[in-house]
Amino acid sequence: MAEKVAKAFIQPTPSGKEELGQIEVAPEVIEVIAGIATTEIDGVAATRGNFASGVAERLGKKVHSKGVKATISEDGQIVMDVFCSVKYGYSIPKVAKEIQTSIRQAIFNMTSIDTSEVNVHITAIQFENSKDDE
Secondary structure, rough: OOOOOOOEEEEEEOOOOOOOEEEEOOOOHHHHHHHHHHHHHEEEEOOOOOOHHHHHHOOOOOOOOOOOEEEEEOOOOOEEEEEEEEEEOOOHHHHHHHHHHHHHHHHHHOOOOOOOEEEEEEEEOOOOOOOOEE
């Protein structure tokens, strides 16, 4: 079976600037930007990772792109999928909207690339662990 090769995102040339060549941004870079933007939102408990990211974090390596997937749609637009858990007591629709806004702004500010979709998947609710000292 043929392996699917990840395409790079083409960054547009800034207006008023001379085009010197093509700028490509790897999907992993977009995922890291989105991951950092997600974790900065108040109410987000954590992002969901896979086995490899869990092992890497246990070994002391911070995985910023955990729980984020960037793909290119058929028409060449960026589609983001974010998988995260929300802290108990926060409004899920409000937190999800803040995640979408934060990711769109962060990606555009850093790369000048627009995202067509930012899909937020809430996978869990994080309850506070209260430990009483006796």
